[in-house]
Amino acid sequence: QKEVEQNSGPLSVPEGAIASLNCTYSDRGSQSFFWYRQYSGKSPELIMSIYSNGDKEDGRFTAQLNKASQYVSLLIRDSQPSDSATYLCAVSLNTGGFKTIFGAGTRLFVKA
Amino acid sequence: EAQVTQNPRYLITVTGKKLTVTCSQNMNHEYMSWYRQDPGLGLRQIYYSMNVEVTDKGDVPEGYKVSRKEKRNFPLILESPSPNQTSLYFCASSFSHLRGRESSYFGPGTRLTVT
Numbered sequence: 001q002k003e004v005e006q007n008s009g010p011l012s013v014p015e016g017a018i019a020s021l022n023c024t025y026s027d028r029g030s031q032s033f034f035w036y037r038q039y040s041g042k043s044p045e046l047i048m049s050i051y052s053n054g055d056k057e058d059g060r061f062t063a064q065l066n067k068a069s070q071y072v073s074l075l076i077r078d079s080q081p082s083d084s085a086t087y088l089c090a091v092s093l094n095t096g097g098f099k100t101i102f103g104a105g106t107r108l109f110v111k112a
Numbered sequence: 113e114a115q116v117t118q119n120p121r122y123l124i125t126v127t128g129k130k131l132t133v134t135c136s137q138n139m140n141h142e143y144m145s146w147y148r149q150d151p152g153l154g155l156r157q158i159y160y161s162m163n164v165e166v167t168d169k170g171d172v173p174e175g176y177k178v179s180r181k182e183k184r185n186f187p188l189i190l191e192s193p194s195p196n197q198t199s200l201y202f203c204a205s206s207f208s209h210l211r212g213r214e215s216s217y218f219g220p221g222t223r224l225t226v227t
Contacts, residue, residue, distance in 0.1 A: 044218050100145065
């Protein structure tokens, strides 16, 4: 059974701090890795995708991938109350996101 | 405006009464997918489609059917709904820019209750 594991949280950080969200996956054949943000009652929205080992930065967000450790993380710098949401890690065997497995999500609270 | 639409948004039905949830995207994406979201279980993929007439099972396909006759549409069919299919359903479409930047959009969701 292919799995994607996330700490369910909630993770609480003060405004302006760095929020660190972690995800592990079981299938070594995984090629594409995604982070989605889902506000309560809303649809998931893609915030980061990463395919190669290392870091990928986009604004306040940095995704980190370590395929040897089967680990992917998301760092949110200068966290804002508007970042409070559930963050979903997703893993796919192919680029273009064919068969995709999602983690259950980590709830993040950013305290003003 | 890039958009994935789903209809209906809310549906209450009875066991065994066939239903279809429609999904349409206006971005000419090749890849489309259906998910269900349940508390504590997260998003689970039901079916996905890589292009017209090309579909495959996700993790939880039992009790569902799909078709992809046109690129923009990907309906989800429940031939004989059961109460365990009560859930929040999302349709999604995406396009991969050759490992550069992924474009992925989810529809607004369909809340289905089967009594």
